[in-house]
Each structure stands twice: as structure tokens, then as C-alpha cells.
């Protein structure tokens with residue numbers, strides 16, 4: 001089930017604030033990711049091929065798992081309006097079809113003057129880290145996101161200077 005959308009503005013963020021989304025990886029997710037990206041690496045799509053790799057079975061695309069981090073950032077923390085700036089990724093262990101991945105994003109640093117947040121990102125399967133990294137996102141503040149507040153702000157500017 002998809003999580004409900006939640007908007008957090010820059011003012012709502014504090015270091016340590018955390019959100020977790022859980023997703024069980026279906027074969028159709030991996031096949032769908034291969035189709036939309038064109039990455040048809042048989043390590044993801046062919047049991048026959050994957051059986052001869054160190055993993056022994058098909059694994060998810062690393063960037064599919066990373067996409068789950070994007071889902072947390074875009075829907076929950078900070079949520080709608082957040083803009084990705086950068087993301088580091090370390091793929092620590094494979095994610096297999098049927099694995100349940102816990103994706104946790106935690107606010108690690110705030111830069112109020114530029115309304116940027118650094119978030120620690122961790123994906124784990126049964127308590128084992130499979131992916132970690134750091135994201136920087138730009139986060140709207142209330143005035144920026146609320147059109148009425150923006151209009152009121154503009155109405156304070158004398159017409160000759162508007």
C-alpha cells in the first residue's frame with residue numbers, strides 16, 4: 001500500500017526526524033524497472049543467468065532500491081515539493097525478489113539560509129544494511145509553498161516597484 005502524502009515545510013524539520021517506508025520486492029517491480037529504464041541486465045531478469053552469479057538468484061536493480069529512498073523523500077520526509085539536489089549510494093548487499101526492504105530517511109543537517117536538508121538514508125533487509133547513502137534536498141518553506149502567503153507578501157511591494 002502506498003503511504004499517504006505528507007507535507008513538511010522547512011520550518012517543520014529538525015535534526016533526528018525520521019521516516020520509514022517498507023516495501024516487499026515483487027518480480028513485477030524488477031521487470032517493470034527493467035522496462036522503463038531499459039536496463040535488461042539478466043542478473044535481474046533471468047534465473048538461469050543469475051544462478052551462475054555469486055548471488056545465486058535474481059536481484060533487484062540497485063537504482064530501483066534507491067528509488068524507494070526517493071519515494072520517502074517525495075511523499076513523507078520532507079514530502080511534496082521537495083527537490084532532489086544530490087544522492088550518494090553504497091550498495092552493501094543484494095536485494096532479492098521477495099525481500100522486504102525497510103527504507104529509513106533521517107534528517108542529519110539543516111542549512112536554513114538555503115533551505116537545504118541533508119538526510120541519512122538506510123535500506124535494510126531483516127536488519128541487515130543493503131544500501132546506505134546521503135541525500136541533499138531543497139525544501140520549500142511555508143511562504144514559498146502557500147500562494148496566499150506569497151500574494152500577501154507581494155502586495156506589500158509598492159506598485160511602482162512591482
Ligand SMILES: C[C@@H](O)CC(=O)SCCNC(=O)CCNC(=O)[C@H](O)C(C)(C)COP(=O)(O)OP(=O)(O)OC[C@H]1O[C@@H](n2cnc3c(N)ncnc32)[C@H](O)[C@@H]1OP(=O)(O)O
Nearest residue numbers: 039041043044059060061062063089090091092093094095
Ligand atoms: C548495473 C545494474 O544492472 C546492476 C545492479 O544494479 S546490481 C544491484 C546493486 N548492487 C548490489 O546489489 C551489490 C550489493 N553489494 C554486494 O553484494 C557487495 O558489497 C559487493 C559484492 C559489491 C562487494 O563485496 P566484496 O567484494 O565481498 O567486498 P568486501 O565485503 O570484501 O569488502 C571489501 C571492502 O570494500 C567495502 N565495500 C564493499 N562493498 C561496498 C559497497 N557497496 N560500498 C562501499 N564500500 C564497500 C567493504 O566495507 C570493505 O572495506 P574495508 O575497509 O576493507 O572493511
